[in-house]
Amino acid sequence: MTRIGIIGGTGYTGGELARILCTHPGVEIASMTSRQNTGRKVSDVHPYLKGYVDLEFTESVGDVDLAFVATPHGVAMKEVPGLMDSGIKCIDLSGDYRFRDIPTYELWYGHRHSDPEHLSKAVYGLPELFRDRIKGADLVANPGCYATASILACAPLMKAGIAEPDIDIDAKSGTSGAGMVPSERTHHAHCGETVIPYSVGTHRHTPEIEMALRMFSGEEPEVLFIPTLVPIVRGILSTCYIRLNRDLREDEVQDIYRKQYEGERFVHYADEPSIRDVVASNHAQVGVRSIGRRAVAFGTIDNLVKGASGQAVQCMNLMLGFDEAAGLDMPGLGV
Amino acid sequence: MTRIGIIGGTGYTGGELARILCTHPGVEIASMTSRQNTGRKVSDVHPYLKGYVDLEFTESVGDVDLAFVATPHGVAMKEVPGLMDSGIKCIDLSGDYRFRDIPTYELWYGHRHSDPEHLSKAVYGLPELFRDRIKGADLVANPGCYATASILACAPLMKAGIAEPDIDIDAKSGTSGAGMVPSERTHHAHCGETVIPYSVGTHRHTPEIEMALRMFSGEEPEVLFIPTLVPIVRGILSTCYIRLNRDLREDEVQDIYRKQYEGERFVHYADEPSIRDVVASNHAQVGVRSIGRRAVAFGTIDNLVKGASGQAVQCMNLMLGFDEAAGLDMPGLGV
Amino acid sequence: MTRIGIIGGTGYTGGELARILCTHPGVEIASMTSRQNTGRKVSDVHPYLKGYVDLEFTESVGDVDLAFVATPHGVAMKEVPGLMDSGIKCIDLSGDYRFRDIPTYELWYGHRHSDPEHLSKAVYGLPELFRDRIKGADLVANPGCYATASILACAPLMKAGIAEPDIDIDAKSGTSGAGMVPSERTHHAHCGETVIPYSVGTHRHTPEIEMALRMFSGEEPEVLFIPTLVPIVRGILSTCYIRLNRDLREDEVQDIYRKQYEGERFVHYADEPSIRDVVASNHAQVGVRSIGRRAVAFGTIDNLVKGASGQAVQCMNLMLGFDEAAGLDMPGLGV
């Protein structure tokens, strides 16, 4: 069994990694680190893992083959260099290794990047678009949750070269996307019976979506991204407003989507993408409608699975030569 | 006291009208009609009205000065002619009298309009934009809930002549907007932990928004309207993506909004419009952000109050010469 | 106009007091205090009060006739003595003045009581049970939210002397009852899709319910109280399991309830008490079912209105000689 470490195991994505990996046929969770919970049983902090993960949180990840780094932005780039230098492959779930372009990172994240060396080798971990690069990577930057849903929804039109560069994305996310630390915005009495747009024009997934879309199109996309908190726990619906640069019938546009994801195990065309169909699974659904030269593309994912830990495991499978779906091959809840 | 009748008192908007009117200082609810509940006590069907409305549902509205018509589309236009001919002023909450242009109505509603005579005299009941016409009207077509939130959000830019005509509207609504009849879409296990876009490109508020925007601009707006069901009961957030036709700083754009609604009792500029701030009240909040030539305007309302019954009462106040805020002058819940 | 002060105006109950009082016909809000927001506009902190409360938060309450004390337990008893000594009537929304019996207070609240002098004159502010005492009071201890719903539900059987003393209360509360400070328990991703029992056997409303029930019965009730957080914002349903000490038919038991609250403006018998029927209003509904000698009594309220600020205003009305329903006389939302 390949030995896996999880750095930053207290938070939602750390727990979710353990939830997925504990039934994975090819790996064992060798260690989970936590600064605040060192010495505590993992199953005391995450009671749902009782009977599945029999470990105590440690300070250091120890001897592992691959490490998931589930620490906040800015912390990850302190962890990765040591791991890489010890020959440990890394999958980073933070934003630290997503931008080849250091000034973009520093502008949007507000601090200097301290590890340009490894950054230059990092691969953006969206398997449906960059599968081959991920296979050969030692360091993968796992995409953001909003970015995953949005890129999957916009990619077919961008790749086909028929999208105008200015795209408006109205993305609705469940509250688990905000992480485990209580805040005013995620206080139930504040957010439980409303929907809240936030970080208008300033959300860090904006340049990430632009970067990814740029990679498979000659265009320079200009994304206006509005995240909106909705009172569900898991799930993202990304609604993308796109102008077409030539005339296409709606069924032609839909065919582009069908073909783009044909054969994919986890991304599917659906006439009416649904969060419930994908929740608790690594699946994503994308759909598109068009009227004249205006198209609306939809993408749905579970933000903690395909939007974070599940996609990270999918990348791990590619990096380690497992079946891409190992440990992830189950349907969404539906209800 | 002016005598008021409510036609179609069983549904959500009928009950909401009674909830508001029962404490109005200048009117008395003289009758509430219901086909399915004729003879039953109103407070048995709507227990929250116990102690406030001591009536039985009747078949006919009887002798009243003004009637609210809270029946479905298609039914209202059968009710209104008789009422008008009896000298009863009418406020229709359905879509039947919103369109001066009959072909547009027939195209989007799928049946013939049977009352073109009164239609030609109907006034669109959005007080902040058409106050003077409402004052003199005998028949008011109360706006749709999505339309109210969207028009209020888009109007300042349209009136100022700085909006491009193609506008994308991503509107999130609570489930009470769908009315009281159970359906698959509003079944809690189906919609309770997800967000559901529906009627993409086909929702009947699309031409209504276009019509209203056309009235105060030389432009022919082309609206792409995507309603999305969110798991809250009351409230709409309408997010409107608008291109500007010239360069303006964000604060200049915001000033246009502030000035448009300055002095209004129920529509307010807010940097961060919030459903909770307006819920259970007739208030609306609008806000706007811009980056370059791209603006995003937000509008929030309680769909049953400013989006339906409260706005209808506001129109009634104008028609009958009451203070415009009579019976409606209280803050939203906040929490 | 009588001048009213609100001490502790930042929190949910402080804001709710202002929301109610701002349309009260007989009083004006003269001041709202806040330590953390001194100098800020009230309507910047509570945007729903814009246009209704044109004040800045102050440090001190100033010259008022009556003050609501909406500060945490332990703080209130530091505020009240000075106010009382200045001749200002007080309504305290904390637990500090609810217990005549100081050892009970000190046992359950974990600190010494520093104001036994005024405590001895405080009246427990549940109007439907202690109306006459409230009328003559200078200091009223406003009941807890859970306590209000539970006492109203249990009182008829206790007063009739037909309840066994051991009562189990399973009370479900919306999250606004926990106040405005974010915590793990009220973090949406934690509580949004589950129900959470807490403080089993240790909640401070336990002795409060026992004390109130003791006041109108010769019995010494022994309450086992289990609060359970449910993912709604406003509302409490208290389900009370009571044994009867003699044989009664269900309709006889229900008659006891009907008669107990006959003529009350805010507490009503309902076969099926509903949170939605009372939410956003000062109304309460109570109902009862029995099978043999086992009865289940239900009580529903809006925890912020009848369970806190609305009931406090009801007490104010009694203390100041206003109509008991002044400023509060409107139905619940229903939907």
Next chain:
Amino acid sequence: MTRIGIIGGTGYTGGELARILCTHPGVEIASMTSRQNTGRKVSDVHPYLKGYVDLEFTESVGDVDLAFVATPHGVAMKEVPGLMDSGIKCIDLSGDYRFRDIPTYELWYGHRHSDPEHLSKAVYGLPELFRDRIKGADLVANPGCYATASILACAPLMKAGIAEPDIDIDAKSGTSGAGMVPSERTHHAHCGETVIPYSVGTHRHTPEIEMALRMFSGEEPEVLFIPTLVPIVRGILSTCYIRLNRDLREDEVQDIYRKQYEGERFVHYADEPSIRDVVASNHAQVGVRSIGRRAVAFGTIDNLVKGASGQAVQCMNLMLGFDEAAGLDMPGLGV
């Protein structure tokens, strides 16, 4: 591979059976029947099963080794005789085969039992309490969702002979327990922001809980069962108020629970049972608190998994000689 049929595959429990069985290592889903959807692709009706279940709904179950009967009460007992006579083992998810005592069934279900022959051989399918009988059974009556949570919570005290017979159960359920057919009670605008007690004293799981508890105790339990709808989709919390017939310390009571479920794969003692820890899994958590002679036992499950389809698969595993956890061995979601 053992061939499995699902009779009544359109509803929530039918879909959930397919969701679980499609990744089970030892069986294949050979057929799914549906009257209303005959001829349609299963994955068109349940889009989350796309890529996992490649079948069309049929009218008849065909040649299978074991059939799950997921039809409504009353229909199941028409289906089972033919299946049994064809040598097909059956697991019935309805209430039709849960009561050995026919008059009890007929009293609570309101119609005659048409299949007393097979009823006499049916085994009640709660593995943690009746494992050995299930192993040898050809017909298993799968327990109700509320009954599962409640019996697991009460069983340790009943088995230990220290519970008084009169037990009050306050059970909170998510809306998926009501099935897929829309109704007023499950209409989101009606139930989305409230909690609704229903079927007080008349819910059919009452005699089922009594029957099961009677089986492992000399006592005749008298259960007062109050189901309450809460606005979540999946999950039950059953809160059981139990009197003890002798003095025990709280830790002694808790030890009884720990020992009862020691070694169980799916039922676990937890100090604070949590729906989120078990949701989307076959796990249950039970806990208990006591003060003097009053105990409160808690049980949490996912009503569609351990409360229905997951438990049915667990029974299938026992009947067919698979590992009891096959296809079910994964943690709850946690978040």
